Amino acid sequence: MEGKEITSGKAPSDRLILSRDLVVTAGDLSKHKASSSGPYADATAGDGVMEMLRRLQLTCQESNTFVLDDEAEDDLGCPEWALAGKVLAPNTLHISTIKAALQPAWGNPKGIEMHVMGRNLFLAEFATNTDKTRITEGSPWTLGTHAVMLNDFDPSVKPAHRRFEGLSLWACILNLPYGLMNGQRGKDLASRVAADD
Numbered sequence: 001m002e003g004k005e006i007t008s009g010k011a012p013s014d015r016l017i018l019s020r021d022l023v024v025t026a027g028d029l030s031k032h033k034a035s036s037s038g039p040y041a042d043a044t045a046g047d048g049v050m051e052m053l054r055r056l057q058l059t060c061q062e063s064n065t066f067v068l069d070d071e072a073e074d075d076l077g078c079p080e081w082a083l084a085g086k087v088l089a090p091n092t093l094h095i096s097t098i099k100a101a102l103q104p105a106w107g108n109p110k111g112i113e114m115h116v117m118g119r120n121l122f123l124a125e126f127a128t129n130t131d132k133t134r135i136t137e138g139s140p141w142t143l144g145t146h147a148v149m150l151n152d153f154d155p156s157v158k159p160a161h162r163r164f165e166g167l168s169l170w171a172c173i174l175n176l177p178y179g180l181m182n183g184q185r186g187k188d189l190a191s192r193v194a195a196d197d
Contacts, residue, residue: 079123079153079155081126081128081129081132082123082125082132082152083124083132084121084123084124084152084153084162085102085123085150086120086149087120087147087148088147088149089120089143089146092119092120093120097143098114098120098122099114101143101144102124102143105141106131106134106135106141109131109135110127110128111126111128112124112125112126112127113125117159117162118160121159121162123153135150139167140169140170147167149164149166149167150164151163171189171193
């Protein structure tokens with residue numbers, strides 16, 4: 001695994017060095033530099049990080065660094081027609097299970113790709129805007145007995161901070177008299193069960 005140096009466009013003291021399973025921040029240094037033992041014993045804000053990395057004894061391949069810059073985000077490839085989805089299930093579902101259930105329900109759209117974004121979170125990329133719109137407007141969707149929430153994919157939002165608000169539901173009123181089965185009566189009945197904003 002390569003070591004990665006990630007900058008946030010702030011002062012150098014805010015940099016993170018990621019290598020193997022080590023994450024070092026300025027907060028770690030200030031928290032541990034007063035201790036007399038341990039890996040942070042002689043660490044200072046400037047050369048302490050480099051000293052800790054030297055102690056890791058990285059291989060040549062692992063010691064290569066890669067700098068991520070916020071200004072380079074415009075160069076990242078972002079899907080043109082994509083939806084972020086969340087399956088409301090208590091157990092973690094594999095992406096192949098989600099795709100196997102939703103792809104046929106969505107009419108097997110051509111060129112669909114699905115990727116994991118987190119626990120029961122996924123990204124669905126479509127080849128055309130028509131498919132994306134049809135899936136969005138065709139809600140509600142379920143995976144077995146679990147509801148699936150969808151919203152437009154925003155590449156600037158972290159998966160952990162993505163919000164899914166509102167869920168379309170179908171309400172079935174059984175044994176309704178035939179005379180009440182018309183558009184106006186349906187709207188009147190639906191207004192009784194609609195959620196308030």
